[in-house]
Amino acid sequence: MCHAPTPIGPQGTHYARCFPCNSGRYSTALRGFVPICYSVHEGLEGALWRVKNEDASSWLQLPLASLLWTFLNSHLKCIEGAYGGAFDLGVTVPSSKQRNGVNHLDALLSCIQTWPVPWKRGLLTKMRSEPAAERRQQIVSDLFSADPSVNGRRILLLDDTFTSGGTMASAAHALRDAGASCVVGISFGRQLNVNREEARDLISELPQRPLDLETCRVHGMSEVDLFFMG
Ligand SMILES: [Zn+2]
Ligand SMILES: [Zn+2]
Known part of the structure; x- marks a missing residue:
């Protein structure tokens, strides 16, 4: 899902997916994640x-x-094809930082008039303000609260970045709790941590790797393809 560098397994090869994606820890809340x-x-x-x-x-x-x-x-078509069809709504993960009373991601979205997904403000509220470091790699069920109007909707969820995935998964949990039928996350960045040994090779390669916007992590994939990826 997140395409993070993964630890080396007992056979001496990398695991196909990172632990939170592979263990299904987030999968009850987050159907997929595409950085x-x-x-x-x-x-x-x-x-x-x-x-x-x-x-x-x-x-x-x-x-x-x-x-x-x-x-x-x-x-967007690739993400929809891999995760069960078109999205009803796009929702941003709120932060404690606002710009002129607007969540900074909503302010960013308002720079462009026409989006291929209908972004809707105010559907998620942040209920607690502890630093992200305190919720690494876990779903905090009362971190966010979601508006009841998400009931039955398929949601595309945007955050800045995905490090341990805890914030994204907690936001997805709140949406699912309010009845959203499916939540798929996207972010600008999949954060690589230089302190994690498995990330170091990749981090050292990045300056030579051009940004490729021609493909995405689920490019042209169906749900069946994703399933067989393990
Ligand atoms: Zn992952
Ligand atoms: Zn694609």
Whole structure:
């Protein structure tokens, strides 16, 4: 799902999927997760942090919105094909940081008039404000609360970045709790942590790897293809 670098198994080869994806830990809440690209400290992560926290960096909304628009226009069909069909709504994961009273991701989305998925504001509310570090790799069931209007809807859920996946999975849990029939996550970045040994080779390759927007993680895949990927 997240295409993170994975640890080396007993046979000396990498596992096909990272532990949270493979164990099914998140899968009751999150049907799938598709990052646009990898993110590293001082790279995309830095841009995402600045657009969220610094007024002087609000211009970064434009290239980020453009990146997301380009990605969705090319690959929304792939994501829908891999995870059960068209989405009814797009929802952002709220943060404690707002820009003019609007969640910073909703502000970013408002830079572009026409999206291939109907984004709707205010459907998720953050109920607690502890730092992300305290909820690594787990679903916190009362971290978010979702509006009852998501009942029966298929939701595309956007967050900045996916590190351990705990925030995304907790937001998906709240949506499912309110009756959403399916939640699939996307993010700008799949964060790679330099302190994790399995990520180091990949991080060192990234400067030579061009950003490829021609394909996506589920490019042209059906649900059956995904199933056989394990
Ligand atoms: Zn994963
Ligand atoms: Zn694709």
